[in-house]
Amino acid sequence: MRNVVLLIVPIIVLLGLTGSSYADEAVEQPVIKLTGAMTSGALVVGKTDPANSVSLNGEQLTVSAEGIVVFGFDRDATGTQQLTLTQANGEQLTRQLNLIPREYKIDRVEGVPQRTVTPDPKQVARARKEAAAVWQARQIFSQRHDFLTPVIEPAQGRISGVYGSQRIFNGEPRNPHFGLDVAAPTGTPVKVVWPGQVVFAADDLFYSGGTIIVEHGHGVTTTYIHLSRVDVEVGDELEQGAVIGAIGATGRATGPHLDWRVNWRNVRLDPALVLEHF
Numbered sequence: 001m002r003n004v005v006l007l008i009v010p011i012i013v014l015l016g017l018t019g020s021s022y023a024d025e026a027v028e029q030p031v032i033k034l035t036g037a038m039t040s041g042a043l044v045v046g047k048t049d050p051a052n053s054v055s056l057n058g059e060q061l062t063v064s065a066e067g068i069v070v071f072g073f074d075r076d077a078t079g080t081q082q083l084t085l086t087q088a089n090g091e092q093l094t095r096q097l098n099l100i101p102r103e104y105k106i107d108r109v110e111g112v113p114q115r116t117v118t119p120d121p122k123q124v125a126r127a128r129k130e131a132a133a134v135w136q137a138r139q140i141f142s143q144r145h146d147f148l149t150p151v152i153e154p155a156q157g158r159i160s161g162v163y164g165s166q167r168i169f170n171g172e173p174r175n176p177h178f179g180l181d182v183a184a185p186t187g188t189p190v191k192v193v194w195p196g197q198v199v200f201a202a203d204d205l206f207y208s209g210g211t212i213i214v215e216h217g218h219g220v221t222t223t224y225i226h227l228s229r230v231d232v233e234v235g236d237e238l239e240q241g242a243v244i245g246a247i248g249a250t251g252r253a254t255g256p257h258l259d260w261r262v263n264w265r266n267v268r269l270d271p272a273l274v275l276e277h278f
């Protein structure tokens with residue numbers, strides 16, 4: 001994991017205006033400051049004048065009263081992304097963000113309970129219902145910005161799975177893995193990585209077992225799964241580092257580990273890039 005992350009170039013990008021309005025100034029004024037990696041799976045946070053409007057590939061983003069704007073690139077995002085900033089005076093600035101390509105590993109996992117690899121129709125229906133509830137929870141979009149607090153790790157342990165890897169369960173190809181897995185004994189405390197508010201909590205979902213989702217603002221959520229214990233409820237306001245549950249092996253898991261995830265709305269992001277850059 002470390003290798004992948006280290007290849008990714010620096011992260012603070014200043015988009016400066018080169019137009020005539022700043023021509024006489026000694027130092028070019030940055031109009032938006034971006035934090036995050038320019039690669040697939042990255043969370044990016046921008047800071048700009050709240051009077052500016054910002055769009056990514058033509059899609060308008062929410063600029064908060066503090067001038068915070070958030071976006072992210074999904075696992076398979078490649079090539080050039082277009083960030084456009086419009087100032088109050090109508091002046092427009094467009095920058096091409098060139099994503100650095102990355103490769104994902106292929107992960108063969110044996111010994112997964114077969115009922116979770118090829119579930120029967122009743123279980124498929126259950127899992128679908130649960131996925132809809134999770135999807136709904138991730139639609140919450142608040143103007144908080146907890147992600148400006150330097151992130152912490154949710155648990156200590158061996159990294160046993162990384163973001164993006166192609167999963168082959170008991171020889172059968174399945175969806176890529178979107179979390180960062182931390183292997184540690186059942187009962188190891190799990191902490192919330194930023195302050196936030198609980199938007200989903202369930203004891204035992206079919207695939208993810210004990211599951212907690214916390215919103216941190218602008219549709220940025222972190223998800224904690226396979227928990228043996230869920231200590232929080234929807235609506236709970238959390239301080240950073242609060243213990244929210246404990247590591248387990250519930251749902252589709254071969255052994256006790258925390259699988260934690262980062263989303264921007266429905267875009268699944270790489271937690272390792274968040275640890276590296278936030």
Ligand SMILES: [Zn+2]
Binds near residue numbers: 161
């Ligand atoms: Zn996992």
